[in-house]
Amino acid sequence: MTAVPPEPLPDSRNIPALLSALRGQGRSCTVVVAGAPGGSIHVRDGLVVAMETPGAPSVEGLLLRSGRISEETWSSVRAADTTHEHLAAELVHRGFVGAGELEVVSLSALFDAAFALSLATPDSWEVTDPVPTLYRNAGVTPERILGEVSRRIDLLAGEPGSVAALARTRMETASTADLPGTVGALPARHRDVLALADGRKTARDIAFALGRGLFAVMVDLRHLLDRGLVRPRTPSAHTRPSTAARGAPTATTPTAPDPVSLPRRRPGRASSPTHRPQD
Structure with missing residues (x-):
């Protein structure tokens, strides 16, 4: 059976417009965003299920740094799922974290990453094949994400x-x-x-x-x-760069853009051309 190529995307002016287009097409993909901080947006059946960025803690970081799970627990779960497609299910199945709690953490990390990404203009973005990531939620519409980000900015x-x-x-x-x-x-x-x-x-x-x-x-x-x-703090010539921990001190999620490099396009992958934001 011949695979049907995905419907081409319109020339989106910005990330919200792109996500709306993906929503309309019911696409499953990962949007790799270049820039500072940059990151990855994971879409399943047109809904956003996860976002990851060096600008905000990921689900993994929230679970480890808060002490909800230990580094040993996280390492054992990762070893049991080498594809990293079922990390959330494995955590819940083993009783390391409750399903409801993990859903709350998953959504919190998603909205927090969306907020962090909204604080800077991306350099460009690229739609790639779906990349496995840790999440446990039914997905969020682009409109809900935009509304929540606007609310947070207004509050601050x-x-x-x-x-x-x-x-x-x-x-x-x-x-x-x-x-x-x-x-x-x-x-x-x-x-x-x-x-x-x-x-x-x-x-x-x-x-x-x-x-x-x-x-x-x-x-x-x-x-x-x-x-x-x-x-x-008033900057000075003698100010040392921050040495704060950037995330979990040992294990890292392969799809997270920090500290692991962003996914690269490989020959034969279905992906759209890189887009740059328009004025």
């Missing part, structure tokens, strides 16, 4: 600076944080963020270190900024 908008600037700014503890009783009165999650505001870490770095979503950490940073407990 305000001084000082734009949401994108807040995401890339290195934060340090302000002198007011040393006042007696100030830190003790904060919720535990705010204290955790404050403890990592050392002048070298961005919101992304703190999110990876804590195993929390980028958006959630940025909300806490906004609160600490408004209370005068943290402040942007």
Whole structure:
């Protein structure tokens, strides 16, 4: 039986338009996005089931850094599924994480990655064959993703600076944080963020270190900024680059763009030409 080639995609002006086109065609594929931060968008039957980007913790990072599962557990699950197509089912089947909890983590990572990707304009994108990835959800429409990203940006908008600037700014503890009783009165999650505001870490770095979503950490940073407990670090010639952990310290998911390289097109693969955003 001769395979029917996928319906050609229209010349999409941006990622949301591309996802809408894929939704209309019911396509299953992976969209590889080039740029900073760049990443991968996984589509199944026209719905987005996962997004991965170096700009936000993945499902793997959230599970490991938060302590929901151990590194030994993750390694054993990966060894049992060398194709990495059934990682979620294996985690649930072995009782390492509940089905409902994994679905929540999966959706949280998806929306967080979409938020991170929205903070920068992509250089280009390419539609490739489906790439296996860790997810457990029924899929999300492009319209729902766009609405959630817009809501998050609206919640964070305000001084000082734009949401994108807040995401890339290195934060340090302000002198007011040393006042007696100030830190003790904060919720535990705010204290955790404050403890990592050392002048070298961005919101992304703190999110990876804590195993929390980028958006959630940025909300806490906004609160600490408004209370005068943290402040942007003024760049200097002697500022060292961030050394915060970028994800799980050992095992990595092959489809994640950080630290593994993005998927490359191989001869014979069905894929569309690389697209660049239009003005």
